[in-house]
Amino acid sequence: MPRNRTILMLSVGHACVDIYQGAVASLVPFFVAERAYSYAAVSGVVLAASLLSSVAQPVFGVLTDRWAMPWLLPVSTILGGLGIALSCVSGSYPLTLAFVAVSGVGVAAYHPESARVARLVSRGSHTAMGWFSLGGNLGFAAAPLMVTAVVASGGLRLAPLFVVPALVGSVLCLPVLRALEKTAHDGGPGSTIGTGTDDKASFVKLSLAVVCRSIAFIGLSTFISLYVKQRLGGSTAAGTAALFVLYLGGAVGSVLGGALANRWDRVAVARWSYLVSVAAVAGVVYVPGPAVYACVVLTSAGLYVPFSLQVTLGQDYLPTRVGTASGITLGLTVSIGGLASPLIGSIADATSLRTALTPLILMPALSWLLLRTLPEPAAPKPAAAAEPVAAARQTGDDTDAELSPSRDHR
Numbered sequence: 001m002p003r004n005r006t007i008l009m010l011s012v013g014h015a016c017v018d019i020y021q022g023a024v025a026s027l028v029p030f031f032v033a034e035r036a037y038s039y040a041a042v043s044g045v046v047l048a049a050s051l052l053s054s055v056a057q058p059v060f061g062v063l064t065d066r067w068a069m070p071w072l073l074p075v076s077t078i079l080g081g082l083g084i085a086l087s088c089v090s091g092s093y094p095l096t097l098a099f100v101a102v103s104g105v106g107v108a109a110y111h112p113e114s115a116r117v118a119r120l121v122s123r124g125s126h127t128a129m130g131w132f133s134l135g136g137n138l139g140f141a142a143a144p145l146m147v148t149a150v151v152a153s154g155g156l157r158l159a160p161l162f163v164v165p166a167l168v169g170s171v172l173c174l175p176v177l178r179a180l181e182k183t184a185h186d187g188g189p190g191s192t193i194g195t196g197t198d199d200k201a202s203f204v205k206l207s208l209a210v211v212c213r214s215i216a217f218i219g220l221s222t223f224i225s226l227y228v229k230q231r232l233g234g235s236t237a238a239g240t241a242a243l244f245v246l247y248l249g250g251a252v253g254s255v256l257g258g259a260l261a262n263r264w265d266r267v268a269v270a271r272w273s274y275l276v277s278v279a280a281v282a283g284v285v286y287v288p289g290p291a292v293y294a295c296v297v298l299t300s301a302g303l304y305v306p307f308s309l310q311v312t313l314g315q316d317y318l319p320t321r322v323g324t325a326s327g328i329t330l331g332l333t334v335s336i337g338g339l340a341s342p343l344i345g346s347i348a349d350a351t352s353l354r355t356a357l358t359p360l361i362l363m364p365a366l367s368w369l370l371l372r373t374l375p376e377p378a379a380p381k382p383a384a385a386a387e388p389v390a391a392a393r394q395t396g397d398d399t400d401a402e403l404s405p406s407r408d409h410r
Contacts, residue, residue, distance in 0.1 A: 006176060009176055011132050014132060014133075016170075017076070017077050018107070018140050020139075021049070022140035023084050023143045025222050026147035026240070027088065028046070029236050030156065033236070037093075040346050045087075048101045050218070050341070051101065052101045052105050053107055059327075060327055061324040062321075069113055070176070071177070072109050078163075078170050079105065081167070083102035083105075084162050086159075087099035088159030088162070089160065112327035113323070114132075115315075115326030134254045141251060144247070146162070199377065200317075206371075208366075209310070210367075212363040212366040212370070213303055213363065213367050214337030218337025218340070219357065220281070220360060223353055223356070224246055224284070225243045228242035245293055246296050249301045250304035252300075253303070258308055268376075269306070270313075270367075273302050273306050274303075278361060278365045281364060285354060303364065316377035
C-alpha cells in the first residue's frame with residue numbers, strides 16, 4: 001500500500017477514535033439539561049473517561065514496545081464507540097461513569113500502537129506526524145457536531161447512532177493490518193526500535209509539560225460550552241459553537257506545528273506556542289462579548305502547535321521505548337487533564353465558572369518553563385537493516401516494507 005494512502009487511513013481512523021474523546025465534553029451540556037447533573041457531577045463523567053485512560057495509556061505503550069498488537073486498532077475503536085453510546089442510554093449515574101470509563105480504555109489502547117505505526121510509515125517525519133495528529137483533532141472537532149445533531153433530534157435515547165464512526169474507523173484499519181501482515185510474510189525489516197541512548201530526564205520534563213497542557217485543554221473543553229452560554233446569555237448552540245471552535249483550531253495548530261518544525265527546532269516552536277497560549281487562555285476567561293471566540297481560536301492553535309511535536313520529541317528522547325513514549329505524549333495529552341476536572345467543577349459550584357477557570361492560565365506558563373531547558377534531540381536512525389528497504393525502492397515497490405508487526409523483545 002502506498003505510504004501516503006496508509007497515512008491517510010491512519011489519520012481518518014485516528015479521527016474516528018478521538019471523536020469519542022471529544023464526545024465526552026460535548027455531552028456535558030446535555031447531561032446537565034436532561035439529567036440535572038451539577039458541575040461536580042459532569043466533572044466526574046470527564047474524570048471517568050480520563051482516569052482509566054491515563055493509567056492504561058502507558059501500560060499499552062509498554063506492551064507495544066514488546067509485542068506488536070496491530071489488532072488493537074479496530075478493537076479499541078469499537079470499544080470507544082460502544083462505551084459512549086451505552087453511557088447515554090444507561091439511566092443511572094454509576095453506569096454512565098462505568099461505560100464512559102470503558103470508552104476511555106478503548107481510546108487508551110488505540111494511541112500507542114497507532115503512533116508506532118505512524119512513525120514507521122512516516123520514517124519520523126514531523127509533517128507526516130502532524131497529518132496523523134490532524135485526524136485526531138478533526139475527530140475532536142466533529143464530536144460536538146455529531147452529539148448536537150443526534151441528541152437535539154431525539155435526545156440521549158438516539159445515542160446508539162454514536163457507534164457509526166467506530167464501525168467506519170474499524171473498517172479503515174483492515175487495509176493497514178493487511179499491509180502489516182504482508183510485510184511480515186515477505187520478511188521486511190520489523191524493528192521499530194531506534195538506536196541511541198534514552199534521555200529519561202528530558203522525557204520526564206516533556207511529560208510534565210504535556211500534563212500541564214492537558215489540564216488547560218481538558219479543563220476548557222469540559223466547561224467552555226457552559227461558560228460561553230452563560231456569558232453570552234445564549235442557547236446551547238452558542239456554547240457548542242465555542243467547543244467546536246476550540247477543537248477545530250487544533251486541526252490548524254497540528255499542521256502548522258509540523259510546518260514550523262521544518263524551519264525551526266521543535267522545542268523552540270513548542271516553547272513559543274505555550275507562551276502565546278498564556279495570553280490566549282486569559283482572553284478566554286476574561287475578554288467580554290463575542291470576542292471570546294477569537295480567543296478560543298488562538299488558545300486552540302497555541303495549545304495544538306506542540307501536539308504532534310511532543311510525540312516525536314518523546315519518541316526521540318526514548319528511542320528504545322517508542323511505544324511507551326507514544327502512549328504518554330500522545331495519549332496522556334488528551335486524557336490526564338480530566339483528573340483535574342472534578343476540582344474545577346467543585347470550585348465552580350462553590351464560586352463561579354470564571355473563578356474556577358482562572359488557574360488554567362498558569363498551565364501553559366508552566367509548560368513554557370519546563371521546555372526552556374529541554375535540548376533538541378537528534379532523530380534516531382532505525383535499527384532495522386537498510387538493505388531490504390533499498391531493494392524495495394529499487395524495484396519501485398512502495399508497500400512500506402518498514403511496516404512489520406514483529407518486534408525485538410527486550
